[in-house]
Amino acid sequence: MRKLLNGNQAFAYGCFIAKVSFFAGYPITPSTDVYEFFEKEMPMRGGTFVAAESELAAVNTILGATIAGARAVTVSSGCGFSLMQEGISYAAGDFVPLVLLNVMREGAGLGDIPRSQGDYDQMTKGGGNGDYHCIVLSCSSMKDCVEAPAKAFELAEKYMNPVIVTYDSDVAHTMEYVDIPDEIFDKGSAYYDLKSFSRDYARKKLKFVLSGENTPPRYIQNVYYHNKDYDRILADKYDDIEKNCQVADEYRTEDAEIIFVAFSTCNRICLEVVDVLRDKEIKAGLITPVSLYPFPSSTFAKIIASGHVKKFVCVELNILKQMTKDIEYAVKFRVPVETIHSMSTCPTVDEIVYSEVINNV
Amino acid sequence: MYDMQCPGCGHRTAMMLIDQTIDELNIKNKIIVGLDVACCSLLIDELRYDAVMCPHGRVLPVCNGIKKVQHDKIVISYMGDGAAYAIGTNEMIHAAHRNDDALCIVTNNGLFAMTGGQIPPSAFDEKAFDIVPLLKNMDIPFLARETLSNRENIYNCRKYMKEMFESYMTNGGFHLLELLSPCPTNNHMSVKENVEYINVTVSKILKCGRFI
Numbered sequence A: 001m002r003k004l005l006n007g008n009q010a011f012a013y014g015c016f017i018a019k020v021s022f023f024a025g026y027p028i029t030p031s032t033d034v035y036e037f038f039e040k041e042m043p044m045r046g047g048t049f050v051a052a053e054s055e056l057a058a059v060n061t062i063l064g065a066t067i068a069g070a071r072a073v074t075v076s077s078g079c080g081f082s083l084m085q086e087g088i089s090y091a092a093g094d095f096v097p098l099v100l101l102n103v104m105r106e107g108a109g110l111g112d113i114p115r116s117q118g119d120y121d122q123m124t125k126g127g128g129n130g131d132y133h134c135i136v137l138s139c140s141s142m143k144d145c146v147e148a149p150a151k152a153f154e155l156a157e158k159y160m161n162p163v164i165v166t167y168d169s170d171v172a173h174t175m176e177y178v179d180i181p182d183e184i185f186d187k188g189s190a191y192y193d194l195k196s197f198s199r200d201y202a203r204k205k206l207k208f209v210l211s212g213e214n215t216p217p218r219y220i221q222n223v224y225y226h227n228k229d230y231d232r233i234l235a236d237k238y239d240d241i242e243k244n245c246q247v248a249d250e251y252r253t254e255d256a257e258i259i260f261v262a263f264s265t266c267n268r269i270c271l272e273v274v275d276v277l278r279d280k281e282i283k284a285g286l287i288t289p290v291s292l293y294p295f296p297s298s299t300f301a302k303i304i305a306s307g308h309v310k311k312f313v314c315v316e317l318n319i320l321k322q323m324t325k326d327i328e329y330a331v332k333f334r335v336p337v338e339t340i341h342s343m344s345t346c347p348t349v350d351e352i353v354y355s356e357v358i359n360n361v
Numbered sequence B: 001m002y003d004m005q006c007p008g009c010g011h012r013t014a015m016m017l018i019d020q021t022i023d024e025l026n027i028k029n030k031i032i033v034g035l036d037v038a039c040c041s042l043l044i045d046e047l048r049y050d051a052v053m054c055p056h057g058r059v060l061p062v063c064n065g066i067k068k069v070q071h072d073k074i075v076i077s078y079m080g081d082g083a084a085y086a087i088g089t090n091e092m093i094h095a096a097h098r099n100d101d102a103l104c105i106v107t108n109n110g111l112f113a114m115t116g117g118q119i120p121p122s123a124f125d126e127k128a129f130d131i132v133p134l135l136k137n138m139d140i141p142f143l144a145r146e147t148l149s150n151r152e153n154i155y156n157c158r159k160y161m162k163e164m165f166e167s168y169m170t171n172g173g174f175h176l177l178e179l180l181s182p183c184p185t186n187n188h189m190s191v192k193e194n195v196e197y198i199n200v201t202v203s204k205i206l207k208c209g210r211f212i
Helices: A007-017 A032-045 A055-067 A078-083 A085-094 A120-124 A142-159 A169-173 A194-203 A230-244 A265-279 A297-306 A322-331 A349-353 B010-025 B038-046 B059-069 B081-087 B089-098 B151-171 B191-205
Strands: A002-006 A022-025 A048-051 A072-076 A099-104 A135-138 A163-168 A175-179 A248-251 A258-261 A284-289 A291-293 A311-316 A337-341 B031-035 B050-053 B074-080 B102-108 B142-147 B174-180
Touching (some): A002 A007, A007 A032, A007 A099, A007 A142, A007 A169, A022 A055, A022 B059, A032 A048, A032 A194, A048 A055, A055 A072, A055 A078, A055 A085, A055 B059, A078 A085, A078 A099, A099 A142, A099 A169, A120 A291, A120 A322, A142 A163, A142 A175, A142 A230, A163 A169, A169 A265, A258 A265, A265 A284, A265 A311, A265 A349, A284 A297, A297 A322, A311 A322, A322 A337, B010 B038, B010 B074, B010 B102, B010 B151, B010 B174, B031 B059, B038 B074, B059 B074, B059 B089, B059 B102, B074 B081, B074 B151, B081 B102, B089 B102, B102 B151, B142 B151, B142 B191, B151 B174, B174 B191
Parallel strands (some): A022 A048, A072 A099, A099 A163, A258 A284, A258 A311, A311 A337, B031 B050, B074 B102, B102 B174, B142 B174
Antiparallel strands (some): A135 A291
């Protein structure tokens, strides 16, 4: 069915496609739409909705639901997401496949609610205590938002690692037409009846599920406590993730001399910038890092090897050039990397097209 | 059994009482245990049940998540006073307020034992943290407190525990049993002195009995 949805609603429908039957959360703008959606839809479909008393309780409730075998999800933004770091760090240490959504908002501390990408380092470089990384997937269109949850759960359960889906508040509130499978709305379908599904799923003998019937008993605790070989296990896991999970979309990069790198709202603007520049006979292209961790270095290596690129331009919404540093690391300083950035004001298409960064090529 | 604990520790007694109750009711294959960190977490390697070591103070949310997915299981939330009455008070009050299906056993020794006996907000002084007045008027099926000191009291604990398990299995809802426990190591007392201290001093500050 074709529906007009904003990013948050699209993500929520995506959760039903991924067979999510459990939601716990605490509302915070700009992620509240997801909370509202599940508040209404979960009880109707026989799923579970928990209005948690805090983000700490929310993340730990879905931690419990996940180890009991359901697919569970929570959402937050800004300072609420910071509170969730405790649970995320535990999930990484205990190898629990947690999936979360972080709708990024502006600034440190309370900040404000406009678009921003300031949580980039928090999500990709850690955030909680200890030696871990979360797999981070970015969304730029409503279609991405619909597809993200299924992709996230697949990765989480494959690598037994938390996965964060992220976009900024403009994508969260932009509306677009998007296709949702008809089964999601069909009251007779297995997708609609979450109750029977959640129970079947819980009984599935997943290797991490606590059922009370395991002999010998199964303990969910930090891998450090029950595996003597934990450094090798951790190193292998993250090596595997870095090798096999890099995903990036490319747009007109085949002969591009100037390549933009952007995700989420900036990506939507850069798509148009590339077309405008191509009309002006400037060879422009765009790389969209879909996986922010692991950063898609192999795509950059491939493009540099082909020899036509003269400059990368990162367009991002934070003061500290957080993603630019990852790009510089990925290109190993062989090609100059410039940045167009601000805290929360998106540059317009014209501002990018007529900026010095472009004229200097 | 449970020999990671210090001599005279209440956790060992509490866990043995839980084991006995489970054996008596023959429900071993239905048990999932959520343990808090610190001294409780030392029990995990010897447990006969599936268990999860939860973040500090978040045992009730984790167990709530498990119970809501696996409706037919008995999910025990086992924690110390740090988790229940310090870092996790918010979770405790709200779990009781929502009347979540929880089987909450709190072993309260009035100090932070694992880190070496520091004073917690729930210390056994004249301003000791008393959960009973907070939960007494809530719509929950079970609330009791007993000391893990002499023989009669331990028998009492066992009686409460059985009542609590049976009530949980028939009606669900929020069940809280607080066990006042000795910690001879950190109180710098002999086991006998510590039992005396709990019987004489502590049980005057925190009244024992079944309240709901």
